[in-house]
Amino acid sequence: MLDRLSSLPSAAALGELSGGRLAKEPMSAAEAGRAVRDELRPDVDPQLNMATFITTWMEPEADALMAEYANRNTVDGVKPLRTAELSRRCIAALADLWHAPDADAAPGVATGGSSEACMLAGLAMLMQWRARRGTRGARPNLVMGTAVHVCWTKFCAYWDVEARKVPLEGDRFVIDPQAAADLCDENTIGVVTVLGTTFDGAYEPVREVCEALDVREERDGIAVPVHVDAASGGMVAPFLEPQLLWDFRLPRVMSINTSGHKYGLVYPGLGWLVWRDAAAVPAALGFEVDYTGGAMASQTLTFTQPAAQIAVQYYQFLRLGQEGYREIMQHCRALAGLLADGIDELDGLRAVTRGTQLPVVAFTTRDDAPFTVAEVTDQLSRRGWLVPAYTLPPNRTDLTVARLVIRRDFSPALARRLTADLADAVTALRGGRPGR
Ligand SMILES: Cc1ncc(COP(=O)(O)O)c(C=O)c1O
Structure with a gap:
């Protein structure tokens, strides 16, 4: 009792x-x-959460490191600052993966996520533009496609920068290079391109944007730098498309960000920002701070930073190496392809993207389907899955898609289960009795 x-x-x-x-x-x-x-x-099992790009599983050894270093602050420590050193090595490894001219000298920072990294990249471009133009009262602008993540709209709102957006047209769900170059003028601080959009996982054509900007510069002297928001693609493309030109091999690319907590395979929150070289970083962005471990450079918005995520990123880099990351990304892409094929076979559904870039499958309903995408995702939620449905940005707000993000912990068994649940959902929406 x-x-x-x-x-x-x-x-x-x-x-x-x-x-x-x-x-x-x-x-x-x-x-x-x-x-x-x-x-x-949780009302949804993390492994059945198809909405998030965030790491939902790590090996026990990585879990142990995460717990072990949970009470450490990056800016604490005895000289030399050990976490800062691990962070520096991770930045050098990323700069090398992304072909910086001198990877060991490429400046970079660890952040709380890609949003903070994008904010800093935007600030750097804004400060560089001010240094070029002087403060003559003109309003700066930033050119991007409408498929950018909301963090870029935030950046523009917070810093009073005009957001010039190139709309999606027809079956093009990424930025149009020529339209982007046409939107630039002498007050353009930069062009943002996305390697793997949040909406359907498509890579924006970074090389073509750079080429259109080269022509623009030759024609009327307007020189515009490019930032690549590679929140997800920065840890996918180097392993699966090593030949694709999207990174510092393009001289116009000044900075790149990625999320350590997405395909970097670390739990949240960790982001990375790397600049091509010291010349890309305005002096005003960096502060020399003196803390318990000694003097260190600080270019981040936050001061205190958790050390555990950096420790685990370093672990993943050691543990997986290039081949390990390649295998994991290949696994994700293969499962995305299987899901897309399964979706195309279902009466009333069609895959819009098939995981051939980011391992993401976006699907929608066929024109003659007697149900909506939202009804399909609602049916899936009754079967335990979390699948978001949303409308694409302008000018394709007529199209609603559901998006499946394939992560490391997704398995062939889960792919079969999801395909079967989708089939049941479609049957139920057609008024029939699910097969199982
Ligand atoms: C392309 C892109 N940029 C930026 C972000 C923001 O990243 P974070 O959630 O790491 O702040 C995301 C998040 O999904 C994204 O997909």
């Missing part, structure tokens, strides 16, 4: 933050822990 009672919540637990206020009294660790777990109890 006593045992049973002891598992009942205490008065303090019953009053837990329910009104959004700290209670007067503490509660036991077990009760507080249980309350948090109950609040966060």
Whole structure:
């Protein structure tokens, strides 16, 4: 009886933050822990979450490192700053993967994610433009496609930069290089291209954008740098498309970001930003800070930074090497292809992208289907899956797609299960009885 009672919540637990206020009294660790777990109890299994690009599984050794270093701050430490050194090595490895002219000298920073990295890349371009133009009152602008991540719209809003967006047209769901070059003028701080859009995983044509800008510069002297937002593709393309020209091999590419917590295969939050060389980084962006471990350069928006993610990124680089990453990305791409084939066989659905760039499958309904994409994703959610449905950005807001992000922990068994659940969903929406 006593045992049973002891598992009942205490008065303090019953009053837990329910009104959004700290209670007067503490509660036991077990009760507080249980309350948090109950609040966060997932309604979707992370492996059935097809919406996120974020790493949802790591090896036990990586999990152990994450827990071991959870109480470390990157800016703490004895001289020399060991985490800062691991971070520097990761930046050099990324600069090498992305063909910086001198990988060991390429400046870069670890950030909380790609959004912070993009914010810093945008700031660097803005400061460089100011240094070129002087402060003569002109309003700066940034050119991009409408398929950019919202972080670029945020950057423009926060820093009062005009966002000049090239719309999607027809079956082109990426930036049009010529239209991008045409939108540039002497107040353009840069052009953003995305290696793997959030909407359907398509790579934007970085090389073609650079070529159109070369022509523009030759014609009227307007020289515009390019930033590549490779939040996901930065850790996919180097392994699966080593010949694709999208990185620092293109002289116009000044900076590249990626998310360590996406295909970098680390739990959130970790992002990386690498500049091609020291000349691409405005002096005003860097601060020399003196902290417990000694003087260090700081170019980030945050000061304190968790060390665990950097430790685990370093672990993944050691553990997997180029061949390990290639195998994992190949595995993801193969499963994406299987899913896309399965979707095309279903009556009323068609794959829009098939994982041939990012391992992402976007699908929609055929014109004659008597159901909507949202109805299909709703059916999938009843079967435990989380699949987002959304409309594409302008000018293709007429098209709604569902998006499946294939990550390392997706398996052939899950691919079969998802295909079968999709088939059941379609049958149910046609008014039939699901086959299983
Ligand atoms: C292309 C692109 N850029 C930026 C971001 C923002 O990244 P983060 O979530 O790491 O801040 C994302 C997130 O999905 C993205 O897909």
